[in-house]
Amino acid sequence: NAGVTQTPKFRILKIGQSMTLQCAQDMNHNYMYWYRQDPGMGLKLIYYSVGAGITDKGEVPNGYNVSRSTTEDFPLRLELAAPSQTSVYFCASRGTGGADTQYFGPGTRLTVL
Amino acid sequence: DQQVKQNSPSLSVQEGRISILNCDYTNSMFDYFLWYKKYPAEGPTFLISISSIKDKNEDGRFTVFLNKSAKHLSLHIVPSQPGDSAVYFCAGGKDTGRRALTFGSGTRLQVQP
Numbered sequence: 001n002a003g004v005t006q007t008p009k010f011r012i013l014k015i016g017q018s019m020t021l022q023c024a025q026d027m028n029h030n031y032m033y034w035y036r037q038d039p040g041m042g043l044k045l046i047y048y049s050v051g052a053g054i055t056d057k058g059e060v061p062n063g064y065n066v067s068r069s070t071t072e073d074f075p076l077r078l079e080l081a082a083p084s085q086t087s088v089y090f091c092a093s094r095g096t097g098g099a100d101t102q103y104f105g106p107g108t109r110l111t112v113l
Numbered sequence: 114d115q116q117v118k119q120n121s122p123s124l125s126v127q128e129g130r131i132s133i134l135n136c137d138y139t140n141s142m143f144d145y146f147l148w149y150k151k152y153p154a155e156g157p158t159f160l161i162s163i164s165s166i167k168d169k170n171e172d173g174r175f176t177v178f179l180n181k182s183a184k185h186l187s188l189h190i191v192p193s194q195p196g197d198s199a200v201y202f203c204a205g206g207k208d209t210g211r212r213a214l215t216f217g218s219g220t221r222l223q224v225q226p
Binding site: 004031033035040041042043044045048050056058090092094101102103104105106107 | 117119122147149154155156157158159162202204211212213214216217218219
């Protein structure tokens with residue numbers, strides 16, 4: 001049981017490049033999330049999904065896209081990378097119980113130069 | 114609008130003493146609160162939670178207190194150990210809808226041997 005996995009761990013992009021951050025979970029969780037954490041700040045919600053085929057925006061969705069074709073995978077796509085997207089990105093998942101905790105992946109540290 | 118606030122960016126305590134981490138919130142609609150612990154280069158890991166209808170929850174060395182009238186919660190760690198040195202995030206969550214978490218900005222705890 002690997003929990004939530006994320007790849008890559010680190011990435012440097014040039015302005016205008018695109019990339020996909022991968023996230024997978026093996027706990028059969030319906031809910032999945034993408035957060036970003038900027039230095040000295042809390043985690044902010046980018047996108048979330050309540051099940052395969054269903055996604056919606058969080059608080060900071062601009063510049064990102066997601067898809068959820070399977071229960072296990074929830075990739076985050078960055079189009080036309082900008083320096084403001086330099087951050088640490090965390091993927092998380094949770095079950096459907098009332099107060100189920102969220103389980104987080106190890107994060108992807110992205111730098112846009 | 115910061116719905117969850119951690120006003121102390123850092124805290125230093127001696128090994129064996131009590132650590133008290135504080136958190137304030139403005140959204141009365143949270144159904145529960147959680148504390149997450151984060152080590153460098155890792156994702157946040159769940160520590161302890163409390164339902165909004167409770168005022169205390171205890172798990173070993175960790176106790177969370179909730180004061181609804183003051184919209185304040187605190188995490189007590191007794192006794193503090195060097196391995197507790199990490200960043201602690203407070204978060205509020207709801208039982209309905211997207212069930213995402215709203216995080217505070219974190220408090221870095223340093224436990225001195």
